[in-house]
Amino acid sequence: MKLPIKLDRPIAFFDLETTGLDPKRDRIVELAIILLSPDKDDFQRVRRFNPGIPIHPEASAVHGIFDADLVKEAPFESRSRNLFRLLDPCDLGGFNVRRFDLPMLIAEFARCGMQFDHRNRRVIDVQTIYHRKEPRDLSAAARFYLDVQHTEAHTAMSDIQTTVAVLDAQLTRYPDLSPDMDSLHSYCDRSPLRIGFDEWFRREGEDVIFVKGKHKGQTLQSVALGKSDYLYWMQNKIEDLHPEAKKEIEKALALTTADT
Known part of the structure; x- marks a missing residue:
């Protein structure tokens, strides 16, 4: 696997599966790495770990890993030093790595008594590039659903008129969206309002x-x-x-x- 990037040091792209979303409480259960080097062969590896705590059912529903799958796996700590040495000279990359994977990895290393410092390395987050290049805002929704330019963005009446028009287009485009309030509320209520x-x-x-x-x-x-x-x-x-x-x-x- 090659990228059209001039590398002056290795870059490790990594992804984590975890017991949950909280770096302070949750643990890594699976780690996959693709390491690209300026002058060496590519390196790929995936490891699973016994987290020592139960996996949240919501997490298992996402990544398909259950407590029983990890009974015979070693804990993260047993491989932490080798992993630290592998990643120490590397820049880092991933998808949503800045907000999730990297904080989780730093916390896991800290529990093993190691300080994994992100400040001395470059971090490439593919999600950030995606969101900046393909924004998910009202203007983008107007282009996608209505095929119009939302030229008066951030003027209140224009914004809300466009919003209503986008909803109308969504209900037409997606027949599985039931046009009743209870169903639409349920569809939007993926994370409860905490107000x-x-x-x-x-x-x-x-x-x-x-x-x-x-x-x-x-x-x-x-x-x-x-x-x-x-x-x-x-x-x-x-x-x-x-x-x-x-x-x-x-x-x-x-x-x-x-x-x-």
Whole structure:
């Protein structure tokens, strides 16, 4: 595999599959590398790792790797030094590598006691080139769906008129898009809106559950019982905390005080 790029050092294109999306909590389960050198043969390798933690079902649904597939694989740490030596002299490349793969790799090396410094190397992100050269904005949608130039971009009425026209064209182009509000809402709701109270919590019956932060997935009441200082920090430091969220925190802390 050759690229029309004049290389002055090796470049390692890499892709990761992981247990999830959080570099602090999740782990690498598969790593593939294509290494191109100025004066050596190309190098390709793929390795799987036992992450030591369960793979999120949503992640398995994407990459098709399950916990049982990794039982006999070695942990990342066992191969980390060889991998570090392989990548250390390299520039880096990938797709969405700046936002996902590289932060995940840096975090994984850090857990092994190694500092993988990206600042002394060039990073080529193919997704960045794609998005800059083929923008996914309203003007691009107007060209694609309406075959017109959106000449008054970023004037409010023109933008929203074009938006409505694009939706009309989408409903015509894609027969699987059902023209009813519930179906369209469901189609667009790939990631829930986290605004106001929902930015921090969700409700499950009578429980209030953290949806982000270091207590993500835990009930508000359990955090109030064991880590109440975190809730006091939220009250005092998060200036735009939603009133409903404040009320629930106050209620949880009050119940904790009453129990003692």
